[in-house]
Amino acid sequence: MIIDTHAHYDDEQFEGNLDSLFEEMKQNGVHKIITCATDFSAAEKVLELCEKYECLYAAVGIYPHNTHTCAFDEQKLKELTSNKKVVAIGEIGLDYYYDDSPKSVQLESVEKQIISYLKNISQKALFTAFQAH
Numbered sequence: 001m002i003i004d005t006h007a008h009y010d011d012e013q014f015e016g017n018l019d020s021l022f023e024e025m026k027q028n029g030v031h032k033i034i035t036c037a038t039d040f041s042a043a044e045k046v047l048e049l050c051e052k053y054e055c056l057y058a059a060v061g062i063y064p065h066n067t068h069t070c071a072f073d074e075q076k077l078k079e080l081t082s083n084k085k086v087v088a089i090g091e092i093g094l095d096y097y098y099d100d101s102p103k104s105v106q107l108e109s110v111e112k113q114i115i116s117y118l119k120n121i122s123q124k125a126l127f128t129a130f131q132a133h
Contacts, residue, residue, distance in 0.1 A: 004033040010045040036091045038063035039070035050085035059088040064095035067109035074116045090126025097131040
């Protein structure tokens with residue numbers, strides 16, 4: 001069994017194509033997929049998809065590019081991770097390549113998410129570090 005551990009099937013480019021896409025993936029041995037939310041509002045859509053498709057599981061958190069527009073909310077993260085289809089927080093981390101969010105904002109957000117994760121959440125974490133040196 002193959003598990004795709006990083007996807008973004010809440011993206012509008014996949015609307016209307018998921019039934020056939022997931023069937024084709026299943027025929028090719030991919031039976032489980034983790035689709036990553038990029039912020040808390042995207043997490044709601046991701047969880048709706050996870051309820052609709054048995055093969056989908058979620059990672060929820062704030063992607064580095066979205067840290068300047070999505071404030072960290074520890075209670076919201078705890079609420080999201082209580083869903084049985086959430087298997088990880090993420091994709092969290094630092095991405096200095098595109099410079100969409102200031103480094104200081106990314107760092108503050110990832111620190112809060114990691115601290116919350118360590119204190120309260122018994123999920124895995126998906127971490128990105130793109131040119132973050």
